[in-house]
Amino acid sequence: MKISLTKLFVQDGKSEKYEIPLTSETFSIGGQDYRVIEKHPVILGLTHEGNRVITITGSADLTMEIPCARCLTPVATPFQLEFDLQIDLNLSEEEREEKEEDSSFVEGDELDVEELVRNELIVQWPIRVLCKDDCKGICSRCGANLNIQTCDCDTTGLDPRMAAIKDIFSKFKEV
Ligand SMILES: [Zn+2]
Ligand SMILES: [Zn+2]
Known part of the structure; x- marks a missing residue:
């Protein structure tokens, strides 16, 4: 699901709230596809700070299926993602890359909610998951x-x- 940012640009300080259902059945993390087994709508607040700078806040609750690092049994792993970031849409994709600003979730004037969630999942992805401590x-x-x-x-x-x-x-x- 994508959100058009153009209506925010009309005015400085303009703010919008969104509740976006997640459509992805899987997320690709490190080249591997993981199944989404439970999800809730993504809550987002977008604010146009002025001059095409957007603040993104919000949260997403979802449960992913991750194989146990020792026995490969699928383990339901809950995530509570929090968003709090700012993007400058005056910058080109190359310029953002140079600043190491991760904004692959923005294409043109559109925010890709699934990609935003995927980015935050990568940040919070556990090093390893075990089905039980003494697996x-x-x-x-x-x-x-x-x-x-x-x-x-x-x-x-x-x-x-x-x-x-x-x-x-x-x-x-x-x-
Ligand atoms: Zn054996
Ligand atoms: Zn195990």
């Missing part, structure tokens, strides 16, 4: 999900680094 992951030999089943694979001596980690954990338990 056992998947067996590196047979691929079994070790939270659900055990397997008979001999994984000792598989990787010296893994073995070192194992040692640390067993020492931990003894204490």
Whole structure:
């Protein structure tokens, strides 16, 4: 969904409120598509500060499905996004890039709400998501999900680094 900014430019200090339903079923983050499993309309307040400078404030609540970093089980991950930024529409796309102002969500005089949300998702994207803190992951030999089943694979001596980690954990338990 796109919002035309032209009617804001009519007057300095002109302000508009919007409630925009999200249409995207997925968002592409780092080249990967993630499913949106719950969403609410995006609340936006746009203010023309004058001379084609726009302040964007607002919020968006949505839940994304992110695979567990260890076992790949999809995990419902809620996001509460807050927007508070300013864009100068006098600048060309190249000039904005030079200023490292991320405004890929503006094309011409239009604000792309989905792209604005995607940008903020990238900022808040967790480094990793786990289905539970003590997720056992998947067996590196047979691929079994070790939270659900055990397997008979001999994984000792598989990787010296893994073995070192194992040692640390067993020492931990003894204490
Ligand atoms: Zn997991
Ligand atoms: Zn196995």
